Amino acid sequence: xxxxxxxxxxxxxxxxxxxxxxxxxxxxxxxxxxxxxxxxxxxxxxxxxxxxxxxxxxxxxxxxxxxxxxxxxxxxxxxxxxxxxxxxxxxxxxxxxxxxxxxxxxxxxxxxxxxxxxxxxxxxxxxxxxxxxxxxxxxxxxxxxxxxxxxxxxxxxxxxxxxxxxxxxxxxxxxxxxxxxxxxxxxxxxxxxxxxxxxxxxxxxxxxxxxxxxxxxxxxxxxxxxxxxxxxxxxxxxxxxxxxxxxxxxxxxxxxxxxxxxxxxxxxxxxxxxxxxxxxxxxxxxxxxxxxxxxxxxxxxxxxxxxxxxxxxxxxxxxxxxxxxxxxxxxxxxxxxxxxxxxxxxxxxxxxxxxxxxxxxxxxxxxxxxxxxxxxxxxxxxxxxxxxxxxxxxx
Amino acid sequence: xxxxxxxxxxxxxxxxxxxxxxxxxxxxxxxxxxxxxxxxxxxxxxxxxxxxxxxxxxxxxxxxxxxxxxxxxxxxxxxxxxxxxxxxxxxxxxxxxxxxxxxxxxxxxxxxxxxxxxxxxxxxxxxxxxxxxxxxxxxxxxxxxxxxxxxxxxxxxxxxxxxxxxxxxxxxxxxxxxxxxxxxxxxxxxxxxxxxxxxxxxxxxxxxxxxxxxxxxxxxxxxxxxxxxxxxxxxxxxxxxxxxxxxxxxxxxxxxxxxxxxxxxxxxxxxxxxxxxxxxxxxxxxxxxxxxxxxxxxxxxxxxxxxxxxxxxxxxxxxxxxxxxxxxxxxxxxxxxxxxxxxxxxxxxxxxxxxxxxxxxxxxxxx
Numbered sequence: 192x193x194x195x196x197x198x199x200x201x202x203x204x205x206x207x208x209x210x211x212x213x214x215x216x217x218x219x220x221x222x223x224x225x226x227x228x229x230x231x232x233x234x235x236x237x238x239x240x241x242x243x244x245x246x247x248x249x250x251x252x253x254x255x256x257x258x259x260x261x262x263x264x265x266x267x268x269x270x271x272x273x274x275x276x277x278x279x280x281x282x283x284x285x286x287x288x289x290x291x292x293x294x295x296x297x298x299x300x301x302x303x304x305x306x307x308x309x310x311x312x313x314x315x316x317x318x319x320x321x322x323x324x325x326x327x328x329x330x331x332x333x334x335x336x337x338x339x340x341x342x343x344x345x346x347x348x349x350x351x352x353x354x355x356x357x358x359x360x361x362x363x364x365x366x367x368x369x370x371x372x373x374x375x376x377x378x379x380x381x382x383x384x385x386x387x388x389x390x391x392x393x394x395x396x397x398x399x400x401x402x403x404x405x406x407x408x409x410x411x412x413x414x415x416x417x418x419x420x421x422x423x424x425x426x427x428x429x430x431x432x433x434x435x436x437x438x439x440x441x442x443x444x445x446x447x448x449x450x451x452x453x454x455x456x457x458x459x460x461x462x463x464x465x466x467x468x469x470x471x472x473x474x475x476x477x478x479x480x481x482x483x484x485x486x487x488x489x490x491x492x493x494x495x496x497x498x499x500x501x502x503x504x505x506x507x508x509x510x511x512x513x514x515x516x517x518x519x520x521x522x523x524x525x526x527x528x529x530x531x532x533x534x535x536x537x538x539x540x541x542x543x544x545x546x547x548x549x550x551x552x553x554x555x556x557x558x559x560x561x562x563x564x565x566x567x568x569x570x571x572x573x574x575x576x577x578x579x580x581x582x583x584x585x586x
Numbered sequence: 587x588x589x590x591x592x593x594x595x596x597x598x599x600x601x602x603x604x605x606x607x608x609x610x611x612x613x614x615x616x617x618x619x620x621x622x623x624x625x626x627x628x629x630x631x632x633x634x635x636x637x638x639x640x641x642x643x644x645x646x647x648x649x650x651x652x653x654x655x656x657x658x659x660x661x662x663x664x665x666x667x668x669x670x671x672x673x674x675x676x677x678x679x680x681x682x683x684x685x686x687x688x689x690x691x692x693x694x695x696x697x698x699x700x701x702x703x704x705x706x707x708x709x710x711x712x713x714x715x716x717x718x719x720x721x722x723x724x725x726x727x728x729x730x731x732x733x734x735x736x737x738x739x740x741x742x743x744x745x746x747x748x749x750x751x752x753x754x755x756x757x758x759x760x761x762x763x764x765x766x767x768x769x770x771x772x773x774x775x776x777x778x779x780x781x782x783x784x785x786x787x788x789x790x791x792x793x794x795x796x797x798x799x800x801x802x803x804x805x806x807x808x809x810x811x812x813x814x815x816x817x818x819x820x821x822x823x824x825x826x827x828x829x830x831x832x833x834x835x836x837x838x839x840x841x842x843x844x845x846x847x848x849x850x851x852x853x854x855x856x857x858x859x860x861x862x863x864x865x866x867x868x869x870x871x872x873x874x875x876x877x878x879x880x881x882x883x884x885x886x887x888x889x890x891x892x893x894x895x896x897x898x899x900x901x902x903x904x905x906x907x908x909x910x911x912x913x914x915x916x917x918x919x920x921x922x923x924x925x926x927x928x929x930x931x932x933x934x935x936x937x938x939x940x941x942x943x944x945x946x947x948x949x950x951x952x953x
Contacts, residue, residue, distance in 0.1 A: 213772070213773050216773060216776075217773045217774070217775040217776060220775055220776060220779070221775055224779065231806040231807075232806075234805075234806060234807065234808060235805040235806050238804075238805050238806075238809065239805060244805075307616075307619075308608075308609065308612050308616065309609065309610060309612065309616045309619055309620060310606075310609035310610055311610060311619070311620050311623050311624065312616075312619050312620075312623065315623060321934065322930070324933075324937075325882070325929065325930050325933035325934045325937065326886070326926050326929050326930055326933070327886040327887070327889040327900065327929055328886065329889040329890060329892075329900060330889065330900055330922060330925055330926055330929060333900075333904060333922060334918075334919075334922040334926075337904075337907075337918045337922075338918040338919045338922050341918075342915065342918065342919075522790070522791035522792075523791065525791040525792075525793040525794060526793065526890070528793060528893055529892070529893065536791065536793055536794055536797070540793075540794060540797045541797075544797075544801065550801040550802055550805065551802070551805075554794075554797070554798045554801065554802060557790075557794055558786065558789075558790050558794060558798070561789050561790045561791060561794060562785075562786060562789040562790065564789075565785075565788070565789035566789070
């Protein structure tokens, strides 16, 4: 007893005091990690100096000397390494954006199919999900690239769908070319978009005030579609579609999507769709059955109850994991290295790194780009969650 | 007729036929879907059967038979290359060492996964602490035991895939737990370092991490210690898997009620013993399905080590595919179907195991 009371009155010995121990542990850890870093960095600097490896971005403005098979911005072998970086970054973002759109569409279709009453449909969708999720993405990419696209016939025996040609050189689609009425149509489109936005906010305000909901979707659609159509009628067609044409052994004109790009987009979107389908299914199943029954009791039609009651609630469950699937898709687009699609990793961490040897700056910048993308996504996600929390059960 | 209408029975709700009708022809939309998908299956199935079985080439000395027009899958190619798929260029006379390693590993894994097995603690210790050294001695060689050294440049095939997956699992579990605990620590330095590591690694694609490990690791150590070409991707995979494992484990830690920690403290347990004896056992049990899913992802990701020159199973298949003696229009498809079967069997089995565990855990909670 004497000991116990002494312990409560006296300050504890420093090595028993949790605060002191915590501080000591942190100091030790800092010293250890700092020491490790110092040791490694010193060695690295010495190693790099001896082997003549550059450690700064001096290479950035030197000419690259290599060609890239696909680029959204003007680029040639005379362009700088810095420009090659942006070519790769843009190619990554392009594949990610197109892949995300396709994966979402396919994923929602299959996710809804999985909860279908129809036995055959739900089984087929289940088989799709199980198959694609349990195969490595790389295997799927190689399959699409080597076994499907590379095995297509040459340009002279192209598969033809209207003005679209598919052969082992890629997918050739008509190229949209701006002509006479383009400017007028673009202006009309912008004005229509603004009008549609105004109408949507007016409709929302009116619904809040009166409880009556003016037709939104149809009117907004009319605002967006009709003005450009009218402009096209008055000033002439805004776009001309220039199909590719077979000249000799290859196609000229038109828009050529390389086999690498097509394989990557198909592979990424079908693979990611299998994950999105599971998310959609979980979201739909998470809405209590009573909600659906209550909607039926209110006299909503099947479509209305799905659109106004079930889907808005399911979306809350669906959107957070959906964002992380988009991030995964973006990161997975780096598998482009295996089929030589010029994405960020293939161009910058591959070719540029091999040519310049500047390992540290290149690795750091590439990691920073991916980190920035995922940070941006998580900031957006947090904002969305905060909005949900603020609005609670409302709108 | 109208009287007959009055006594009409409601449609039967049970019975196989009624069930089938309700689930296949529930409405005009449903009927349309059923018919069109059934037609699609009936249209594709014969072609598929012909390609995979009837027209397939099962035995052939080289690719000539597979190049014939109308020939289906070239299984003869798979048979011929099978040893290469499993062992890569590992010296044929020493392949029993790989066999022994894989057999020991399979036995230990089975012991660990089998629910009613005796001495599970011993099984886990053997797997985590003893087996890695035995495997290293067998695969790489140990001159003092009379096992000749086989450099890693001669490793390849299925066993490299399994090795990468095993190293990822064995290292990511302890590191992942440490990082997860660090992320929840009240010490800011520990917490910041854990968060920084986890988020940087999770933000980057595995390919980037592998490239980084490949070019940066040799820079940070004295030249004579420069890690082996296969060791670098192994380190990369281990780091990468740890960050993902940490997030799974963190989910489990968060699900353990505070009362558990407080009760342990009230009993006078130290912070470490609280975690080790009370919190972690509960948290890890809770996240077994998540851990298995991470393993599945890791197993699929082992294919990416080929980006830095390791010859894993898929890479071995892709290399064998280019053998000019076998070149032919069906080789690529055959190779990828075979590789797909291999990965599917592993991943599907793991995902079923995870589902079974999940169901058992749910039952245990309901009790």
